[in-house]
Structure formats: structure tokens, C-alpha cells
Amino acid sequence: MSSFKEMIENITPEIYRNLKLAVEIGKWPDGRKLTQEQKELSLQAMIAWEIRNLPEEERTGYMGEQKCKSSGEPIPNLLFKPSDTLH
Template identity: 65%
Template sequence: MTDFLQMIETINADIYERLKLAVEIGKWPDGQRLTQEQKELCLQALITWEAKNLPIDARIGYMGEQHCKSKAKTIPNLLLHS
């Protein structure tokens, strides 16, 4: 785990963007496809780097203040009408 954290410390914004693009398109810049293991490791690196360097609302997967649309509707209680 120490090696992984040390590697995260070497990631700069350019490397971060390259890793992010590789995961998004599933390929390295040379066109070679990422293996499943490479995708997983890249995502772990991206998430860890973001936790140290980006505000929460700029991180992968941030959803914000979203609410389920069904909660906005009032649903009648059918048991009261029987």
C-alpha cells in the first residue's frame, strides 16, 4: 500500500488527465486497450488523487444535491380509501 500511495504523490495534473482519458475511452494514448486490472488500478489512483487534490464537487461520481423525482409527488394512501 505504501508503494501505491507513493505513486499517487508523483501524479501531476497532466498525468491525472491522461489516466482519466484512458479509463474513459478504454485505451492508452498509443491505442492499446486497457485490461480490466489496469482500469481498476487507474480508477483507484484517480479516486485517491482526487481525494487529496480536488474539492468534493469536482470528483468522479459526484452527484450533488439531487433527489429522487418520485419524492416530489404526493402519493395517496390507498388503505384510507377502502
């Protein structure tokens, strides 16, 4: 393969699952530890494959529309009571 793009085009769902597991646990299926470079390249390949093959909400790192549970609620003043003075 002459390019990263060609490599991504040749990743099957099974290869993708193996890459994902290897990145998650830091080991190849045969038990060998991934080097830092292998982790980085595998993660890049996973993300590139996901962009081509998965809907956004199923991709690595997808956050969706996150809202704080307390959004819109007033923030209580925990430092001072209304009767406290600053002088």
C-alpha cells in the same frame, strides 16, 4: 516507487487527465487497450488523486444532494379509480 501512496503523490495533473481519459475510453493515449487490471488500478489512482487534489463536487462519482423532482407530491393511484371495487 515503493508504494501506491508515493505513486499518487507523484501524479501530475497531466498524468491524471491521461489516466482519466484512458479509463473513459478503455485505451492508452497510444491506442493500446487497457487490461481489466489496468482499468481497476487506474481508476483507483484517479480516485485517490482526486481526494488529495479536487474539491468533493469535482470528484469522480460525486452525486451531491439529489432530490426527486416529484418529492413531496402525492403519488397517483394508477391501478384503481375511486369508483372501482375489489370484490
